Amino acid sequence: MATANEFEDGSKIEELTAHAEQIQEQLLAHILKKNAATEYLSRYLNGKTDTKLFKMNVPLVSYEDIKPYIDRIADGDESNILSAESVVEFYPSSGTSGEKPKLIPVTDETRNLRMLYLIVLTSVLNKHFGNIDQTGKRLEFMFSKQEIDTPSGLKARFVTTSLYKDQGIRNIFSKRYTSPIEAILCSDPNQSMYCQLLAGLLLRDEVVLVASNFATAILRAIRFLEDYWKELCSDIRSGQLSDWITDSGCRNALSSIMEPNPRLADSIQNICGCKSWDGIIKKLWPKAKFIGAVTTGVMSQYVERLEFYGGGLSLVSGCYACSEAFCGVNLEPLSEPSNVAYTFVPNMAYFEFLPVNKDTLTTSEQNIEPVDLVHVKLGQCYELLVTTVSGLYRYKVGDVLKVTGFHNATPRFQFLERQPKEGKDGQHQLDPRIMEECCYRMEESLNYIYRNFRKQNCIAALEMRVVKQASFDVLMDYYVSRGASMSQYKTPTCLNSREAIEILDSRVVGKFFSPKTPI
Ligand code: AMP
Numbered sequence: 450m451a452t453a454n455e456f457e458d459g460s461k462i463e464e465l466t467a468h469a470e471q472i473q474e475q476l477l478a479h480i481l482k483k484n485a486a487t488e489y490l491s492r493y494l495n496g497k498t499d500t501k502l503f504k505m506n507v508p509l510v511s512y513e514d515i516k517p518y519i520d521r522i523a524d525g526d527e528s529n530i531l532s533a534e535s536v537v538e539f540y541p542s543s544g545t546s547g548e549k550p551k552l553i554p555v556t557d558e559t560r561n562l563r564m565l566y567l568i569v570l571t572s573v574l575n576k577h578f579g580n581i582d583q584t585g586k587r588l589e590f591m592f593s594k595q596e597i598d599t600p601s602g603l604k605a606r607f608v609t610t611s612l613y614k615d616q617g618i619r620n621i622f623s624k625r626y627t628s629p630i631e632a633i634l635c636s637d638p639n640q641s642m643y644c645q646l647l648a649g650l651l652l653r654d655e656v657v658l659v660a661s662n663f664a665t666a667i668l669r670a671i672r673f674l675e676d677y678w679k680e681l682c683s684d685i686r687s688g689q690l691s692d693w694i695t696d697s698g699c700r701n702a703l704s705s706i707m708e709p710n711p712r713l714a715d716s717i718q719n720i721c722g723c724k725s726w727d728g729i730i731k732k733l734w735p736k737a738k739f740i741g742a743v744t745t746g747v748m749s750q751y752v753e754r755l756e757f758y759g760g761g762l763s764l765v766s767g768c769y770a771c772s773e774a775f776c777g778v779n780l781e782p783l784s785e786p787s788n789v790a791y792t793f794v795p796n797m798a799y800f801e802f803l804p805v806n807k808d809t810l811t812t813s814e815q816n817i818e819p820v821d822l823v824h825v826k827l828g829q830c831y832e833l834l835v836t837t838v839s840g841l842y843r844y845k846v847g848d849v850l851k852v853t854g855f856h857n858a859t860p861r862f863q864f865l866e867r868q869p870k871e872g873k874d875g876q877h878q879l880d881p882r883i884m885e886e887c888c889y890r891m892e893e894s895l896n897y898i899y900r901n902f903r904k905q906n907c908i909a910a911l912e913m914r915v916v917k918q919a920s921f922d923v924l925m926d927y928y929v930s931r932g933a934s935m936s937q938y939k940t941p942t943c944l945n946s947r948e949a950i951e952i953l954d955s956r957v958v959g960k961f962f963s964p965k966t967p968i
Pocket of ligand 1: 541542743744745746747748766768769770771772773846847848864867937939
């Protein structure tokens with residue numbers, strides 16, 4: 450495995466991306482050699498390790514297809530079902546808009562890749578912003594969720610939770626982040642948020658970066674700050690932690706860094722007491738070099754608000770990853786949010802791409818063969834398939850990506866959307882003329898098949914429902930209360946749960962249709 454040192458001068462990522470084809474071939478050969486004798490692969494390969502046979506015989510699958518195998522592992526069957534290496538835990542994937550999380554098997558080799566991926570990410574940031582961890586600390590909002598024990602005794606825990614609990618990187622955590630690990634691991638999201646904000650404010654002069662995995666958690670932190678800044682200032686002034694923080698880990702961790710500091714309380718009070726919170730992040734953390742969070746895909750709707758609070762700080766959307774595989778890094782972290790593209794890291798998983806129709810963003814699998822990483826075409830859209838060291842084979846992640854360029858021999862992808870194709874949320878403007886025009890524009894922007902059906906009246910007009918402010922916060926609370934991780938939470942673009950629909954439906958303040966059919 451590559452080491453941190455190899456990435457320091459940036460040459461390693463150049464080498465990996467220059468030799469992507471070879472690295473991908475070696476990785477697939479490695480996976481087949483390791484796992485050819487597993488129950489799953491031997492069904493298709495009969496013990497052979499030939500990569501051509503793999504592509505000919507192994508089917509493209511979705512989670513539902515392999516769920517019976519995964520369920521057996523979770524139920525305690527220790528035979529080599531999907532992978533020859535033992536499964537050590539599961540990552541529940543929260544990437545889906547569906548209800549039940551998928552359980553993704555994890556092996557020690559996956560954990561090594563996770564470490565390597567983090568090293569790659571840090572090396573990219575260091576190249577552009579200087580060695581950030583030598584100049585200060587990261588204020589990164591991180592939340593863990595309770596682990597679930599599967600009948601096998603193996604734990605199912607979010608990839609982020611698993612990372613925070615990794616003893617091996619605890620030391621790095623305390624040096625690198627302002628948030629005490631006890632606050633990150635606290636199971637009450639409010640106490641956790643309060644303490645992470647408090648620590649971030651106490652150490653505000655050291656903060657060189659404000660971040661979260663996804664944009665939602667930073668915006669949640671700002672909302673929380675709106676409600677709690679007076680209390681936070683009062684705690685900072687007195688050096689005493691509020692009584693409602695009852696979690697003993699949080700109390701111990703915070704008490705050790707708190708002392709009465711009226712000057713700091715005054716300056717935070719002056720900043721937060723301003724009518725406009727324009728640039729609040731920059732004002733509170735003046736040494737921050739950028740804001741780090743995924744702002745692509747469903748998160749793009751939050752760019753404007755983050756820019757408002759950021760007061761000119763660059764938004765860096767650094768990585769594209771999922772519980773199934775660590776995939777891409779943004780090698781140009783200073784690119785505009787709308788131009789962000791992720792270069793795939795060729796030694797993370799074996800990647801294949803199923804071409805999808807540009808207009809409908811759907812695949813017609815019968816006739817179309819997936820292509821390898823280095824053979825994708827500029828401008829073409831693809832659905833991502835991964836084959837991993839831990840036992841996923843030609844697995845459809847469910848994301849649609851577009852090739853926007855190449856770094857050496859390796860493609861850069863823009864994230865387009867998550868399948869299935871889903872509707873988008875409206876804005877809360879209640880002038881009926883404007884809203885109807887929005888409906889019209891929305892329908893007009895949909896593809897010709899849709900517009901044709903509309904013209905023929907085969908489908909009804911698109912309806913926009915405007916919900917009360919903060920409805921999506923309530924939705925987030927609902928999903929977090931049902932087990933979603935705040936660190937990995939993505940606003941769903943499609944709701945399947947009756948309760949979740951009820952939450953939004955009960956907050957509708959206006960319903961609008963387009964009065965004309967789209968041209
Ligand atoms: P999870 O399995 O909970 O880690 O969620 C993974 C999913 O989050 C991916 O399959 C994507 O749909 C989404 N995702 C991850 N990274 C990005 C990104 N950089 N831009 C847009 N969506 C992303």
